Amino acid sequence: MSIPILNYALSTQNQRVDGFEYLSGEEQPKIYTTDNLPTAIEMDEIIWAAYRQIFSEHQILSSTRELFLESQLRFNQVKVKDFIKGLLLSESFRNFNYNVNNNYRFVEMCIQRVLGRDVYNEREKLAFAVIIGEKGLEAFIDILLNSDEYIENFGDSTVPYQRRRIIAQRSKGEIPFNLKTPRMGQEFLVKQGMPQLLWSGPVRKFRPQEQNPKAGDPALFLNMVLDVSPLILSSS
Known part of the structure; x- marks a missing residue:
């Protein structure tokens, strides 16, 4: 018997903030969609927008490209939603x-990038983390892509984008969801065989040039005495 998804309240302060769709100017998101029969150049932009949304600009490398999926999308063999699923898997x-x-951080990141909003609360992260643990990654991705929220906002032909603003975005310099790069947690460093960057040598202090003692400063004579004193003691 499978575990049903946990119930959670749709409670978050950010839901009281106007979404980007209510703004005008540069803050309004650009919609990338195949509804209007895009040209070859526009299709390139749609593919790039999908990579940027799912992977973020920090992770777009030649090794992350899915050329077969790109070809299928260009020839209308798959929809944008299928392309997004292929990238996620x-x-x-x-x-x-x-x-x-861990599953909690992964859930938060996927909801931000796939549904275009932040998680409602810790209960939502827990609910989807249970789904990943019991049914696996693909089942979790299917739940997001087949949800009413995704279908109503993006459908089959629109690249997901950040729909909800963040209260602290202006005051704390919060970056968009799709530009956040997940940090490797401390618990994964040993698992990945990463070296621990620990400095075992002496700690040296940097003294600005203007703070160095000048000619005639008594500190210079003290240093000279300290340098020659071992020689004097050894000769005596």
């Missing part, structure tokens, strides 16, 4: 994001 996405985080 790719080996690169797993290595860069899933393997280096």
Whole structure:
């Protein structure tokens, strides 16, 4: 018998903040969609927007590209939603994001990038973390992509984008969801064979040039005495 998804309240302060769709100017998100029969150049932009949303600009490398999926999307063999699913289930996405985080952090990141909003609360993270633990990664991705929230906002042909603003975005310099790079937790350093960067040598202090003693300063004579005193003691 499978475990049903936990119930959680849709409570967060950010839900009281106007979304980007209510703004005008540069803050309004650009919509990338295949509804209007895009040209070859526009299709390149759609593919780039999908990579940037799912992987973030920090993780877009030649090794993360899914050329077969790109070809299928260009020839209308798959929809944008299928392309997004392919990126989420790719080996690169797993290595860069899933393997280096616990389920709670991974859930938070996927909700931000796939649904375009922050998690409602810790209960929501717990609910989806249970799904990953019991049913696996693909089942979790399917739940997000087949949810009413995703279908109503993005459908089959629109690249996900950040829909909800963050209260602290202006005051604390919060960066967009799709530009956040997951940090490797301390518990994963040993697992990945990463070296511990510990400095065992002496700690040296840097003294600015203007603070160095000048000619005639008594400190210079004290240093000279300290330098020659071992010689005097050894000769005596």
